[in-house]
Amino acid sequence: MASIQQRPSGSWRARYEDADGHEHARHFPLKRDAQRWLDEVTAAVVTGQYADPRAGKVTWSVWVKSWMDRQTWVEGTRQAASTAFSSVPWGEKPIASVKASHVQAWVTGESKRGLAASTIKTRLNYVQMAFRAAAIDRVIPTSPVLSVKAPRTRKAEAAMKLLSAEQVRAALEGAGDFGAFIAVCAFAGLRLGEAAGLQLRDVNFLGRSIRVERQVQGSTIKASTLVPPKCGSERTVFVPDELTKILAAHVARHAVKAHDEMLFTTPLGQMWNRNSAAGEWRRIRAAAGVGDDVTIHTLRHTYASNLIASGCDVVTVQRALGHAQPSITLNVYAHLWPSAEDKTRAATAEFMSSVLTSTDSGRTQTTKAQVTGLS
Structure with missing residues (x-):
């Protein structure tokens, strides 16, 4: 009315x-x-x-808190979102007053102060999610971030680091008791948290496989908890016999006996977390001379690259890595697969070779002469 x-x-x-x-x-x-x-x-x-004009008067921080309380996020996602939301300068302003120019200025400012493009993009994604939810709930008419652009990230082929066999060997040789942890990252492709969350029951020594059913989440001893892996990441990874032998030796050396006992623990008997494992890796990295920009996650990239180089298709790689969708695998590793030109050239070369090397020597000579223009 x-x-x-x-x-x-x-x-x-x-x-x-x-x-x-x-x-x-x-x-x-x-x-x-x-x-x-x-x-x-x-x-x-x-x-x-x-949108109700009065609804848009609620501040950004109040709206975001109420929205986050309704989400079924794991703790790691919640922490990442909180970090993103607390970094914006319009927290105490009415949500309806935030304009696209405000958001773009925030993105530009984060870039100027040296934050990685990938980090800014992740934070912007969370901000976009919150504004989109506000628009759906008719708190605001439309989202102001539809036209906001994130900083450009480096192409995967330029940004991704891969280790050679010699570099992985050097890391293992200098790892000491941390060597088995490094091995499951390099030869089973586990994420840092997944490797830290392994228990004795997860390793099938006779079947040569590792079951990923949990991960350690948190960056400190106090904050570390065991949680399910990323959605869709539960999986069985089939591993070589050499890796199970490394793990068997580790189990014997550290007297790991109970099925639910952690496979890897710090010298103080605690779970490895993001900070402690990264600190141990920095020691190993320096000793192996692999470069300061190489992280434990580089071992996972190296594992994936070797699967692809061995001819594994995208679905096989996706399942081994625990990606929810093949598209995620392609987004990260598409540059490692042979191009269409490479496949066409290789397939034609094989066919041409079979034509030019006929068992009939007489016909072979004639065919070669015709192809090379000598007849």
Whole structure:
């Protein structure tokens, strides 16, 4: 219901009721301005762009907190989102007042202060999710981040580090008791948290496989907890006999006996976490001389690259790595697969070789002469 009435003061009062029965009104000096406002409201309702003006007055921080409380996120995702949301400069402003220019200025500022492009992109993704949810709930008419651009990231082929066989060998030789941990990352492709979360029951020594059913989450001893792996990452990884022998020797050396006992622990008997494992890796990395930009995750990339080089298809690699979708695998590793040109050239070369090396020597000589233009 909507109406326009002239007030005793001469101004025009335009009013309407929303779907919840709440009345909204504004005063205008001219009737045509009042009518224009009502027309805009009507158009917003018809096109699905209407949002209660009062809803948009809630601050960004209050809206985000209530929205996060409704999400079924694991703790790691919740922490990453909290970091992203706390980094924006409009936290105490009404959510409806945030413009695309504000968000773009924040992205540019994060880039100027040296934050990695991939980190900024991740934070922007969380901000986009929150604004999109606010638009769906009609807290705001539309999301202001639709046109915001994240900084460009380096191409995977330029940014991804891979280790040679010699470098992996050097890392293993200098790892000491941490060597078995390094081995499951390099030869089973486990993430740091997945390797840290392994228990004795997860290793099938006779079947030569490792079951990934949990991961350690958290960067400190106090914050570290055992949680399920990333959604879709539960998997069985089939490993070479040499890796099971390394793990068997590790189990014997450290007297790991109970099925639910952690396979890898620090010298103090605690679970490895992101900080402690990374610190141990820095020691190994320095001793092996593999470069300061090489992380434990580089071992996983190296594992994937060897699967691809050996001719494994994308689905096989996806399952081994625990990616939820083949598209994720392709997004990260597409540059490692042979190109269409490489495959065409190799296939044609094989066929051509079979033609030119016929068992009939007479026909072979004739065919070669015709192909080379000597006849």
